[in-house]
Amino acid sequence: MDVSGTIDKILRQKSGQIWSITPDATVYDAIKLMAERNVGALLVMEAEKLVGIVSERDYSRKVMLRGKTSRTSTVREIMTTELTTAHPRETVEDCLRFMTDKRIRHLPVICDGEIRGVISIGDLVKEVISAQSATLDQLRDYISGGYPS
16 A cells, blocks of 8 residues: 655645634634635634634643633634644645654645645545555456556
8 A cells, every 4th residue: 555645636626715714813703714615724824924823622632621612712812823834835635644652633734935825644644545445446456467568
């Protein structure tokens, strides 16, 4: 199975839309935007600078479980500020390994200081499944004699 494809390949298959919110927005607004856009995390931008990431997991652990309310809590209070990022040339395998080891579900993709997108663990798993399917198809063709020699 070949999972050596790059993050850039995954980004090209996505819509290209990068969803973000400001740190002073309410957590309610962040969760609402995530639900509307069907994403699990938003980049947190302040004056066009990436200052953090906020996810559904941040909400559940830092608001719900602590008895706070999403309408009075701000994104700044719950966002992750120690950002880990990926580069478009990194491999799917390397990012998958890293995200699994660090228990990270979303990675901003940065190249030359520019945000290129966000990848999720689900994006990587989908790519692995696609690679596995292609390998299985090739093996079936080979076994049935339909594979070019």
